[in-house]
Amino acid sequence: MNERIVVDPITRIEGHLRIEAETGSDGSITGAYSSGTMVRGIELILKGRDPREAWAFAQRICGVCTLVHGIASVRAVENALDYKIPPNAQLIRNLMIAAQYVHDHVMHFYHLHALDWVDVVSALKADPAATSQLAQSISSWPKSSPGYFADTQKKLKNFVESGQLGIFANGFWGNPGFKLPPEANLMAVAHYLEALAWQREVVKLHTIFGGKNPHPNFLVGGAPSPISVDSTASSGVSATAVNMTGLGQVKTVIDSMKTFVEQVYLPDTLAIASFYKDWFARGEGVGNFLTFGDFPEKGMDDPSSWLIPSGAILGRDLNTIHPVDLNDPEQIQEFVSHSWYDYSAGKDRGLHPYEGETNLDYTGPKPPYEQLDVEQSYSWLKSPRWKGNVMEVGPLARVLMLYAKGHEPTKELAGMALSKLDLPLEAMFSTMGRTAARTLESKIIVDQMSTWYDNLIANIRGGDLAVHNEDKWEPSSWPKEARGVGFMEAPRGALAHWVVIKDGKIDNYQAVVPSTWNAGPRDAQGQPGPYEAALMDRHTLYDPKQPLEIQRTIHSFDPCIACAVHVVDPDGEELMKIQVR
Amino acid sequence: MSEQETIGELLVKRGISRRALLKYAGYLASVMALPPTSSTAMAQALANARRQSVIWLSFQECTGCTESLTRSFSPTIEDMIFDLISLDYHETLQAVSGYAAEEARMQAMKENKGKYVVVVDGSVSTKDGGVYSANAGKTNLETLQETAKDALALISVGTCAAFGGIPHAKPNPTGAVPVSDIITDKPIINIPGCPPIAEAIAGTVAYLVTFGKIPELDHLGRPKAFFGDTIHDRCYRRPFYDKGLFAKSFDDEGARNGWCLYEVGCKGPVTYNACATLKWNGGVSFPIQSGHGCLGCSEPDFWDRGGFYKPLSSWTGGNAAIIGGAAAAGAVVGAASALLARRRKASASGEKGS
Amino acid sequence: MTADGATPTLYDISTGMAMSLMQEIAERLGILAEGGEPHAIDLLGIPMSKRDRDELEAMLGRGEVEVTLDVAGASRLWETQYSGVWWIRHFGEGERVASERIEIVPVPEILSAHRLDMAAAARRLSDELAQANEPIPQEESAHV
Known part of the structure; x- marks a missing residue:
């Protein structure tokens, strides 16, 4: 007898996600359905506004991967207007994007994902001295004394004894799915807390260049942060934040990021993964991977200078990288066959983002509801496809792409990790492979940050202070009509914004977002999205009331659902309709 | 479930002294504009x-x-x-x-x-x-x-x-x-x-x-x-505004010298928030210090008030006309800030009852 | 720090705030000396340029006492050249100044030990002494 499991809300993610799964009598998942349950309509709100301001609106799509939509938006407008940005602005953007990766990935690992693998209550049974030995055996990170772990344990014990467990209440503690020894659990809890303190420090890179975090500021045509090297840096008050003191802080942040990734995040990932090798054998999505590329050394119009290349991998075939064209109407299309939207040309058509339309059309059950009708529409997410294929985006896609293209540091790092875990490359096509790929790419990217920083400093020393190009700032200098695409690799995967500008105003705006690729529902052909496919790959629930296994695989994608749901309405008309069933 | 412990008891258990609470209470009094002398009572209340x-x-x-x-x-x-x-x-x-x-x-x-x-x-x-x-x-x-x-x-x-x-x-x-x-x-x-x-x-x-x-x-x-105060009131660039020194674009000489961002659209004069005093992320910077005008994000309907890059004189909200006049004329340095300090104290003394 | 006025920086601007604060301090110190209430001035709540702050610090000078605290970040306190006028600077995480105030008071309260902390310390001390007197030697205690 099949059973329907509903997990809503999926916690420790960005946004509102619901998973429904069908299980067989042995608890194995036979069907899975991913539903985004919140919509705001930001792209609809963007219509008619000044394209130079679009970044601020678009950025509010998400406050976790804050900045990615800001970057994609300014790049879209710059692409439409053929607007060049100064080299310093390019370097500043690279540093800010890279800082976002490292911050986001570390926080995901410790604060959003770790509690799927780490049993907090078990940490109370750990021996602090043995924990210290364990920590010192895998890393030279200085915070590893027996006293340090004893203090952490005492803090945890007081907390548990207080009877108010807060965010740890009702945990699946003691579930046999947890495999770490108490000492590894205690070490992970200590690092959970350390990472909270660390992340506060490293976001300062965004604050210096963007004025604040979350939601730092950007500027079409460059960066908004003028460099004031000549002012009195020692006084503590200087003309702008980007002075020698501020740049010194940036350097400190980069060093701190590098140290934390190398001495905490990477060793912890490998240590935890070694206890969960069975999770390298389940949770494969669709075996198709897509990247758009990012981190230009020169400019976005010179793909040869990008750190992360663009391309598509189909059916696990790393020998063939297919080229991707974001402007080709036949390549990227969004479908709404199982989404709460309607298309004027019919619900089963696919539309390229330039032609994209989104007419809210809720046909789901009237809340409160127990279950969605998955034969019909069941999500506020659309289903994007590349040449009709379901594609996975994100860290695993990027690491595979770098590997396939022969990027030496990636091959070396992946080789090291796989040999330590005694696993073949194929093990990467899995839940734990996805999680490990996120760690590996953090190391690859953090290693590049010093180079960009040094280049920025060299430019400044050479007298080049320019961060903004004033040439096309005034709308009077723009063509009557223009359109462009801005893309990037966000921490969660390939992201692109398409903008159509008419008479100085936004005529159409569309974002196709990483979590839409990954979390979208079935398409017209009934092909499941990557979340759904991954959950149907060898998952058996030990206890249906404790959907730990579902949490693990869903979190391995690092969902960002506010990003994934968006709206476009090219006609600007009142097109929403509602049929509550 | 046993009676919950007080915060003071929890801290004693963890070996954290009352000085830590007093220090935090002092900080809280500072950011909440409470009378600085209230920190003792606050530390006591927090402990209980x-x-x-x-x-x-x-x-x-x-x-x-x-x-x-x-x-x-x-x-x-x-x-x-x-x-x-x-x-x-x-x-x-x-x-x-x-x-x-x-x-x-x-x-x-x-x-x-x-x-x-x-x-x-x-x-x-x-x-x-x-x-x-x-x-x-x-x-x-x-x-x-x-x-x-x-x-x-x-x-x-x-x-x-x-x-x-x-x-x-x-x-x-x-x-x-x-x-x-x-x-x-x-x-x-x-x-x-x-x-x-x-x-x-x-x-x-x-x-x-x-x-x-x-x-x-x-x-x-x-x-x-x-x-309680606008960002403009508390902005470290306020003296340039008072002198009539404005950045005309985002990367010109004035921008690099930290002059007032009024003419590139800063909404600081009509935005009530603590960005200029508390600043962001441990006091590192805030939007204006990093070169971008204030978007006005703590005000109702700031998304719909007529453009982030348009000077306030063409904005639809607040006392824009008055501000525009002052900007054009310039004002005497210092007078405004002394006035503000007094206002700040007045609002603090209003809290004495707590 | 150019004096030609071509490109003034914030460093150069003195608003006269230091002098008005000195007047407030003088008035309150007089009240305290005659048995009145202590007083405190929150420096972060007052718009001061770097130069204002330096001026105030120079006018108040240094007196006989200087103390460093290590609790929830560092703190530095000193009595100024005027008895009963204290400069208190608390640092938060890192080296950031979390709060800064002038207190006009005989001794800033944060220097005194709190009754409950003393009670907890007394308990701990007697526990440790009791343990030390036990015949079987103990492992080194964890909270050294």
Whole structure:
């Protein structure tokens, strides 16, 4: 007898996600359905506004991967207007994007994902001295004394004894799915807390260049942060934040990021993964991977200078990288066959983002509801496809792409990790492979940050202070009509914004977002999205009331659902309709 | 379950001295513009308080407000979770998903009936019965009404919960409204900002735990301590404004010298927030210091007020005309700031009763 | 720090704030000396340029006492050249100044030990002494 499991809300993610799964009598998942349950309509709100301001609106799509939509938006407008940005602005953007990766990935690992693998209550049974030995055996990170772990344990014990467990209440503690020894659990809890303190420090890179975090500021045509090297840096008050003191802080942040990734995040990932090798054998999505590329050394119009290349991998075939064209109407299309939207040309058509339309059309059950009708529409997410294929985006896609293209540091790092875990490359096509790929790419990217920083400093020393190009700032200098695409690799995967500008105003705006690729529902052909496919790959629930296994695989994608749901309405008309069933 | 311990008892157990509380109380008094002499009484009140049950509801939001809270330096998120509050429901941070998560919310509501605080981030969709935002099969509208019923007070964190924010921007496709449109029979504190400054969220929560009452609010429900002055009033670039020295573009000589950003669209003169004093991320910088004008993000409908890069004189909100006149004429250095200092003290002495 | 006025920086601007604060301090110190209430001035709540702050610090000078605290970050306190006028600077995480105030008071309260802390310390001390007197030697205690 099949059973329907509903997990809503999926916690420790960005946004509102619901998973429904069908299980067989042995608890194995036979069907899975991913539903985004919140919509705001930001792209609809963007219509008619000044394209130079679009970044601020678009950025509010998400406050976790804050900045990615800001970057994609300014790049879209710059692409439409053929607007060049100064080299310093390019370097500043690279540093800010890279800082976002490292911050986001570390926080995901410790604060959003770790509690799927780490049993907090078990940490109370750990021996602090043995924990210290364990920590010192895998890393030279200085915070590893027996006293340090004893203090952490005492803090945890007081907390548990207080009877108010807060965010740890009702945990699946003691579930046999947890495999770490108490000492590894205690070490992970200590690092959970350390990472909270660390992340506060490293976001300062965004604050210096963007004025604040979350939601730092950007500027079409460059960066908004003028460099004031000549002012009195020692006084503590200087003309702008980007002075020698501020740049010194940036350097400190980069060093701190590098140290934390190398001495905490990477060793912890490998240590935890070694206890969960069975999770390298389940949770494969669709075996198709897509990247758009990012981190230009020169400019976005010179793909040869990008750190992360663009391309598509189909059916696990790393020998063939297919080229991707974001402007080709036949390549990227969004479908709404199982989404709460309607298309004027019919619900089963696919539309390229330039032609994209989104007419809210809720046909789901009237809340409160127990279950969605998955034969019909069941999500506020659309289903994007590349040449009709379901594609996975994100860290695993990027690491595979770098590997396939022969990027030496990636091959070396992946080789090291796989040999330590005694696993073949194929093990990467899995839940734990996805999680490990996120760690590996953090190391690859953090290693590049010093180079960009040094280049920025060299430019400044050479007298080049320019961060903004004033040439096309005034709308009077723009063509009557223009359109462009801005893309990037966000921490969660390939992201692109398409903008159509008419008479100085936004005529159409569309974002196709990483979590839409990954979390979208079935398409017209009934092909499941990557979340759904991954959950149907060898998952058996030990206890249906404790959907730990579902949490693990869903979190391995690092969902960002506010990003994934968006709206476009090219006609600007009142097109929403509602049929509550 | 045994009687809960006071915060003072918890700290003694952890070997943390009362000096730490006194130091924090001094900081809190500073950021909340309370009389500096009140810190002793505050430290005592904080020591005697119990960890406050907090239920955090996320609706039409981007999680930026939660992210901001994790950046708080005083108190830190760790200190809050361990010492100050019991965060009994928070989708982004809590360990369990699904049924067990909802059960934790119900349990906290039952055990702390009439005493828990509800924090909301995100607006509430009301159109078509609120189908545009649901959680655990319920609309946000229903969850909010259900959870607020037995709450002590509500805190609307971020401009979306406080004023509707970006979902409420024209044409407001989902009928998004602020919390105060739905809940009218409970005290509500608004802490707007996109997102708000971490220390403003944490400080308000700490005030509530310490005094068991809401701080003094302005006419928009914002704590005067954080929203009592405009950013312009407190801006380190104010002297350039007074001298009539303005950046004309984003990377010109004036911009590099830190001159006033009024002419490139800064909304500091009509925006009430603490960015210029508390600053961001541990006091590192704030938008104007990093070269971009203020967007005005803690004000209602800031998305729809006529353009982030247009000077205020062509803006539709506030006392734009007066500001424009002053900018053109220039003013005497120093006079304005002395006036402000006095105003600040006046507002602080108004708090002496607490 | 150019004096030609071509490109003034914030460093150069003195608003006269230091002098007005000195007057407030003088008035309150007089009240305290005659048995009146202590007083405190929150320096972060007052708009001051770097130069204002330096001026104030120079005018107040240094007196006989200087103390460093290590609790929830560092703190530095000193009595100024005027008895009963204290400068108190608390640092938060890192080296950031979390709060800064002038207190006009005989001794700033944060220097005194609190009754409950003394009670906890007394308990701990007697526990440790009791343990030390036990015949079987103990392992080194964890909270050294």
